Amino acid sequence: MKKNIVLFVLFVLPIVAYLFFASGVNSFTKLPVITPKVADFGNWKSLKNGKVSLDNKITILGFSGFNILKNRGNFFNLNQKIYQRYHTFKDLQFVVICPLGTENDAQKIVDALGAFTDVSQWHFVFTSPEEITAYYSQLKLVGKLDADFGTPNVYIVDKVRNLRGRKEKKGYKEGYNTFHPAELSNEMLDDFKVILYEYRAALKKNHNATKQL
Numbered sequence: 481m482k483k484n485i486v487l488f489v490l491f492v493l494p495i496v497a498y499l500f501f502a503s504g505v506n507s508f509t510k511l512p513v514i515t516p517k518v519a520d521f522g523n524w525k526s527l528k529n530g531k532v533s534l535d536n537k538i539t540i541l542g543f544s545g546f547n548i549l550k551n552r553g554n555f556f557n558l559n560q561k562i563y564q565r566y567h568t569f570k571d572l573q574f575v576v577i578c579p580l581g582t583e584n585d586a587q588k589i590v591d592a593l594g595a596f597t598d599v600s601q602w603h604f605v606f607t608s609p610e611e612i613t614a615y616y617s618q619l620k621l622v623g624k625l626d627a628d629f630g631t632p633n634v635y636i637v638d639k640v641r642n643l644r645g646r647k648e649k650k651g652y653k654e655g656y657n658t659f660h661p662a663e664l665s666n667e668m669l670d671d672f673k674v675i676l677y678e679y680r681a682a683l684k685k686n687h688n689a690t691k692q693l
Contacts, residue, residue: 511636511674514652515620515643524577524605527586532575532603538675539637542576542658543616544604545630548585552592554632554658559593559602561664562672567601571639571679575603577612579629619643621654632659634668636675646671 520534534541540562544551558574566572578586586604593599607615609629616625625631633655636644646653646667656668 510678511644511671512647512652513642514645514654515618518637518641518643519615519618520641521575521577521605521615522607522611524607524611525580525583526603526605527583527590528603532573532605534575534637534641536639537571537573538569538639538679540572540574540634541637542574542634543612543625543630544576544578544582544586545626545628546579546582547628547630548578548582548589551630551632552589555589555593557661557664558634558658559597561661562668563601564597566672566676567598569676573601573603575605577615578604578606579609579612580606582606622651623654631655632657634658636668636671638675639679644671644675 518534521532523531526532540558542558555576563574567574576586583604583606586606590599590602590604593602612629613625619635621635623631623633635655638644643654645655653667656671657663
């Protein structure tokens with residue numbers, strides 16, 4: 481009897497555990513769509529004077545507001561917890577929508593990050609407060625921008641401009657608070673990995689699995 485128990489523990493139980501966890505992974509390979517087909521950016525000015533687009537990019541989207549320097553710690557949290565791990569992927573970008581007039585402050589953030597990070601995938605774009613409000617409204621989020629047209633939250637937008645988030649007991653988690661490093665290290669990192677897994681799986685299925693997502 482004891483021999484049968486030992487054999488079960490050594491051989492059968494690991495197989496059962498593997499099948500259980502494998503089925504679990506498969507059931508969590510899709511991050512729900514919160515808002516489909518969000519608008520792309522207009523011809524908004526960027527620090528690099530180039531056009532920034534959501535098309536064909538996995539985008540981490542943020543709204544700085546006028547207090548961009550006051551909240552610079554949020555960018556450093558995001559840079560450390562997410563950006564530095566994945567910025568080498570060509571189809572990934574971090575885009576921050578800022579009010580016109582904050583260009584110099586945004587450049588200070590980029591310069592500070594650039595002291596220890598390749599900032600080529602960071603993009604700051606600028607437009608009027610009115611356009612920022614209108615753009616944020618079409619995301620159809622429960623949360624709101626603050627009085628300075630910013631939020632500590634960032635959002636995941638996929639390559640076809642769907643805003644993605646995780647399903648929770650009471651609705652969906654729409655964004656990830658950059659003020660809290662633990663939230664970035666846990667919830668956001670987990671969800672971001674799901675997005676990467678989706679695209680890697682699709683590329684593998686199409687016999688095109690390369691480092692480019």
